Each structure stands twice: as structure tokens, then as C-alpha cells.
Amino acid sequence: MRLQFLGTGSAFTTDPDNFQSNLILEADDGARLLIDCGSDARRALRAAGLGHDAITAVYISHLHGDHIGGLEWFGFTSYFSRRASGRSRLFLPESLVTPLWENSLKAGMEVLDFGRGHLSDFFDVRPVPPDGSFVFGGATLTPVPLVHIRSADTVLYSHGLMIDAPDGPVLFTSDCLHQPDGLMPWYDKARLIFHDCDTEPKAGGAHAHYSQLRTLPAAVKARMWLYHYADGPRPDASDDGFAGFVRPRQTFDLGRPLDTDG
Template identity: 70%
Template structure:
């Protein structure tokens, strides 16, 4: 399997050579899973030499625009392009209804035959928060992570633990620093791709570089950082990390498991 980052930037990235932090997992059988579908995804796919027709399925981690803003485009191109198969859509069951009713319905409900639903555009596979699905022979486990504390409420995102023959690969998705919750996943993973804010100080939505820098050395030695702000980046390698992922960088994860 291969994991390619279409972009590595934060939600508001405007860098000429970067896009929002969406990725493509290419399975051993050649099928491709788009991990999140943000507002600049059509341009990000094009820059990677890919198109909508090259994507077989979508996984949505949470409902911010840099992760779902391209879903209307993706759904319409699937529906209206002759010969394009209806893609699979994997997501936590708590996200399925608000994805349609709060984000997509207003623009996508009216179709030539009448009122559409989400499953007219996608083959929807809702999953429990601790669920598992298989794609191209690989087992992918949902990893619930706290993204935002909002007063008396919370916003959760759902990362992925990707099963490979050499051991799990952790993709955190957007998350606050929460080593107490993630340490079992950190310890189990042979490779970690971690959300990392590089702003001047920690905020309320993402793990900050200064926070991740305090993790044990053996964890940092298996950790790549992504979802950073535009501009100069810290010397992550000198701090013991594998580094910051580059836009369109591809990782060979080895055979699925």
C-alpha cells in the first residue's frame, strides 16, 4: 500500500505548492481511498496527477470545510459523469446525518428526478466510533480523537489505524494534544502521521508543535508531522521527529494486513 499526501497545510493554506491536508491511500489491488475531501481537493488531485475517476472511495474524519468542502463537487461528478461508479463513503455514524442535513443537502437535494439523498451519490457505510472497515485487503480502525472543546460541548474527529503486515500506521486526523488518550495507539504504531499546529502558540483545535515536542523520544522517532500553517517550519528532525511531510510526498506502507 501507498499513502500520498495531496497537501499538508492547515485549513487556510494559500501556499503556491501546498493544499489542505487530505491524502490518498492506494491499496495493493490499485483501488484508491481519499482520506477527507476538502474544499481545494479537485486542484490537489490534479496537482498529484489524479482525477475524480481515479478515486474509488472516500473516508471522512470530521465535518470542517477543509475535510468535507469538496464533497458536493465529488458527489456531483460521480453522479453526472457517464461510466463513473458510485463511490463508497466510510465515516463514523455520528457524522452521516449532519454531513447531509447540515452541509450538503441544500445544494445537492434537488436533482432531475426529484429529491435526492446522500445515498444517491455515495454507497454509505456508517461505522461505530470504534469501528473497522476493510479497503483493498487492509483493515482500517477508527481512532476517536478530541478535536475541539466548545464550552460544554466537544467536537470529535476520527483518525485511522491502517493495518499493514509490518504493523499499524496511525493517521491522527485533526486533534488536540492528548497523549494520555493516544499513547496506546502511539505505542502500537510503527509509523505515525500527526496533526501539528505551527502557529505562535497552542490553540484550541490542534496539537501544537511545542506540545508534541515533549513526547517520549521513541514516539517522536516514528512520527511525521502535517497540517501546518504556511511559512517557515521548525527543524523537526533536530527535535527527534521524522520531519514535516511535504506536499504530494508518498509513503510505501508495505503489504496490507
């Protein structure tokens, strides 16, 4: 099982060699789960030598454009190509199913050649209930709801993933604020951590900032890779005790499942 970052940049990246922070979980049988499908997903996939037909399923963490902006392209391309394998599975927290269609995709995708369509015409929709999980490539993936933006009386959550990989659990935070109290139990479980990291000069109100993550315990930072960073120079993450900044198209080996036949 392998995890490849198609891009490692923020929503606003314009670096010609980087893309928004979307990634692929590839199983040993070749099945690929696209984790988020942002606005530049088609170009990010092409840079990795892949097309939409290489993707078996998609997982959506939340509804910002750098995480769902490519779904119209993906859905239409799959629909009109009449791919032999049928609709791709779409995994997402069940609370996102209705707003994804009604608020984000319906205006551009509802009118089809046969009449009015729905999300299920483009994807095999697999809602994940609260406290639920799903299986892909033999691994169990559990959504982890984290605070992304807190504004007055409104909280926007993004749903990271705890991946029960063969070599040990892997935490992918998705977009989130610095919240060590809530995340520490997940940090402690994970063999590897891939963490949202803002590298702008000043901390904002939507992402964990490098200056905040730098205060985490050394044992946590040593297992933590940083992504979703801004274009331009970055701090020396290794010098500060982190595993490093993820590079575009960098791949991580998560191990092979045990042979249960022998």
C-alpha cells in the first residue's frame, strides 16, 4: 500500500511544479483512492502520469474548492466516457452528501442529456455515518472530524483520515486548526502523521501554523510530515524536529498486508 501526494500546496498555490493538497492511496491490487479532488486535480493527475480512469474511488474531506473543485470534471468525464468499470465510488461523511450536491455541484451538473440528474448518476455514493469507517484496499479508513474554521457561533469541520495501514496507523489531518488537545490521542496512535501546515508569515484562522506545530512534543514531530504550505521559502523542518515537508508527488510505502494463506 502506498500514499502519493499529487500536490502539497495551499489552496492558492501557483507554483508550476506543485498543486493543491490532494493525494492518492494505492492498494497492492492497483486500486486507487483519490483523497480530495480539488480544482487542479486533472492537471495534478496528469503530472503524475494518471488520468481519471486510473481512479477507483474518491474520498472528500470537506467542501472547499481545493478539495472538491475537480469533482465536476471527474464526474462528467466518467459519465460521458461510459467507462466500462462504471461509476467510481464516492466516500464522504454523510453530513456532506446533500450540501455537496445542492450547494456545490447541482447548478453545473443537474441538466443532462436524458433530463435532470443527481449525484448518484455520476458516482456510486457511499456515505460514512458519524463514528463510522470504510474499507479500501483491505485497509480500514476512519474519518476524523477536526475544526477547520471557527467563526462566531459557526464551526466548519474537515474530516481527516486515520488509515489502518499494514505497517501501522497513518493519520492524515486534512485542513485543520491547531488543536493539540483533540488531536493528541490520534497523534499517539499514528506511526506516521501528515499534517496541514500554514507557512504564511502570520497565522490565520483556518490552518495550523508552523509556529504552533513547532511547539508539539519532539516524539510527535519526529513522525510528522507537513503539507498544504504556501509557495515560496519554507522553514527548516528537519532542524525543528519534524520528519520534513512533503514534496509534490512524493510517495510513502505503508506496507503490505500479511499473507493470511500461509
